[in-house]
Amino acid sequence: MRLTTPCHRFLGLALALTVPFAASARADDLPPPAKRKIEFSKDIQPLFAKHCVDCHGEQKKESGLRLDNRDEALNGGDSGPPWIEGKSADSLLIKYVGGLDPDVVMPPKGDRLTRTQIGLLRAWIDQGADWPKPKKSHRISR
Numbered sequence: 296m297r298l299t300t301p302c303h304r305f306l307g308l309a310l311a312l313t314v315p316f317a318a319s320a321r322a323d324d325l326p327p328p329a330k331r332k333i334e335f336s337k338d339i340q341p342l343f344a345k346h347c348v349d350c351h352g353e354q355k356k357e358s359g360l361r362l363d364n365r366d367e368a369l370n371g372g373d374s375g376p377p378w379i380e381g382k383s384a385d386s387l388l389i390k391y392v393g394g395l396d397p398d399v400v401m402p403p404k405g406d407r408l409t410r411t412q413i414g415l416l417r418a419w420i421d422q423g424a425d426w427p428k429p430k431k432s433h434r435i436s437r
């Protein structure tokens with residue numbers, strides 16, 4: 296039955312090529328999402344502020360993306376929404392911070408995010424990417 300081996304190999308290759316998105320295999324390399332409830336203002340906002348906002352804020356708006364402001368962030372950047380609620384492994388932001396895209400890694404210079412930080416971002420997205428609206432200041436009227 297030696298003949299079946301190349302045949303199986305070919306089948307394997309054909310299957311691998313027809314799987315639409317190789318990311319499913321590589322997404323396994325991502326750090327797992329944190330297992331606790333994420334709070335945006337404590338867990339995520341400081342991370343964006345420290346590692347992302349220099350380039351994705353009011354001054355610089357690389358690739359059209361801002362991460363300093365809820366409404367702007369939800370509008371996304373030039374490539375569309377940075378995350379898909381509930382699907383961290385399919386989210387552009389996670390691909391970039393997790394190094395799944397060989398061409399683009401975020402942040403592009405300086406220290407990479409730690410596995411713990413990526414796990415927090417993943418859990419936040421998986422839990423619905425809640426970004427509370429800033430409280431409106433109450434206007435006093437007569």
Ligand code: HEC
Nearest residue numbers: 346347350357358360372373374375377387388401402403
């Ligand atoms: C030193 C500047 C810099 C920092 C810091 C930085 N980025 Fe970026 N970011 C860029 C540049 C430049 C691009 C465009 C890259 C490209 O398309 O080749 C980009 C693109 C992106 C995009 C794609 C936007 C789109 O719609 O095209 C995402 C998502 C992103 N960054 C997330 C982040 C996150 C999250 C952080 C923080 C962990 C971060 N970036 C930190 C410079 C930066």
